[in-house]
Amino acid sequence: MRCPALLIAAPASGQGKTSVTAALARWHARQGRRVRVFKCGPDFLDPQWLALASGHPVDNLDLWMNGEADVRARLARAAQQADLILIEGVMGLYDGEPSAAELAQRLGIPVLAVVDAGAMAGTFGALVHGLRHYRPGLPWAGVLANRVAGAGHAQMLQAALRDGDGPWWGALPRDQGMALPERHLGLTQAGELPDARARLDRLADALQATPLGRLAWPEWQRWAVALEPGDAPPATGPWLAGRRIAVARDAAFGFLYPANVETLQALGAEVVFFSPLADEPLPEADALWLPGGYPELHADRLASAGRTRASVQRHVQAGRPVWAECGGMLALLEALTLVDGRRVPMWGLLPGQAVMRPRLAALGPHAWATPWGELRGHTFHYSEAQIPLAPVAHTTPARAHGRPEAIWRHGPILASYFHAWFASAPRAVAQLLSPQDDRVPAVSQEAAA
The missing domain is CATH 3.40.50.300 (P-loop containing nucleotide triphosphate hydrolases)
Structure with a gap:
């Protein structure tokens, strides 16, 4: 065409x-x-x-x-x-x-x-x-x-x-x-x-x-x-069919690729949005995605979003998956220290805290090698997280000067500074948003080769 x-x-x-x-x-x-x-x-x-x-x-x-x-x-x-x-x-x-x-x-x-x-x-x-x-x-x-x-x-x-x-x-x-x-x-x-x-x-x-x-x-x-299509991109199956994925979306959680939402829908999921800044409760959902954004600019409002926090806590206590990227991860921590030195309590659902820095802490493309395919994306943040958990995995920077980003797990929560491009590994995304006892089939050795 x-x-x-x-x-x-x-x-x-x-x-x-x-x-x-x-x-x-x-x-x-x-x-x-x-x-x-x-x-x-x-x-x-x-x-x-x-x-x-x-x-x-x-x-x-x-x-x-x-x-x-x-x-x-x-x-x-x-x-x-x-x-x-x-x-x-x-x-x-x-x-x-x-x-x-x-x-x-x-x-x-x-x-x-x-x-x-x-x-x-x-x-x-x-x-x-x-x-x-x-x-x-x-x-x-x-x-x-x-x-x-x-x-x-x-x-x-x-x-x-x-x-x-x-x-x-x-x-x-x-x-x-x-x-x-x-x-x-x-x-x-x-x-x-x-x-x-x-x-x-x-x-x-x-x-x-x-x-x-x-x-x-x-x-x-x-x-x-x-402009003609080339080879087929990674196949997408109905691995999230019948599941409802809640996504935070507002001025504090605005860093989401439209293509990621399309990938979730292609996986069969129903996607619903809610606003923590408006203190909206988490909709009834099988999984939660907290994308990145500017929580540091809205820290006080997020700290006072009692209905949102309580509903996310119930979701976590029920063992339902949470994928938290960068700013989404910061909101789950116990506290966030702003550039002016003020410490603001966050939702306290992930142990640890983060400190905003005046200079860039990390930037660059990264990949996460999972059993369900290599999930690619990037990292870009000014904060430094202090989380007292052993990472379950690390990303691999695509550039020699990059530093790996940790992936932390706490109960059903998976959190990282890593921003994922979902279409690069749809099976891995389906796994991120599935309960631990309901695993998506891993990529076969033949497919991986």
């Missing part, structure tokens, strides 16, 4: 990739086009803005975490439904293993480079030339400058481009009114800002004034790409 597709990349983080991708998505959606947006690499925050801009859930694409088969399958499904596919890169174009550049080249998706040119002129041309030619054969769509001072500045930037490094698709102005605010883990969650849509509309209006925004829709077919 052929569909116009662009991968929006940059020389580094903080250049405006999310803003430009969101502006493109919002602009085309306002024209009535069906836009599907994806995000390269593990990320929970950028996809929230991209989903708001496009009106559709945003999946992550990572050749290591997803696997190429999963990446190709998701893009092929999107191509059958969408008029346009946009993919936001991760960090710099060539950063990471594998990088956004490798994904673009392997799938033949043209790269639109976004460069923060606010403090440069002629160097803009050198930077774009390097992005364009560092990897021979990279599909290329052109360049858009960001945070530009005015028309004169834009002309200098355009003049700095060498032949073959364009096309020049214009410049977006420096404007705090359309900036997407940030905090320690990345962008502020889109749902927390009352003017989120207004910011996106302002971005789309600014894009409309550029050559890219004025490009007639038929001209977008120059970037049409054949």
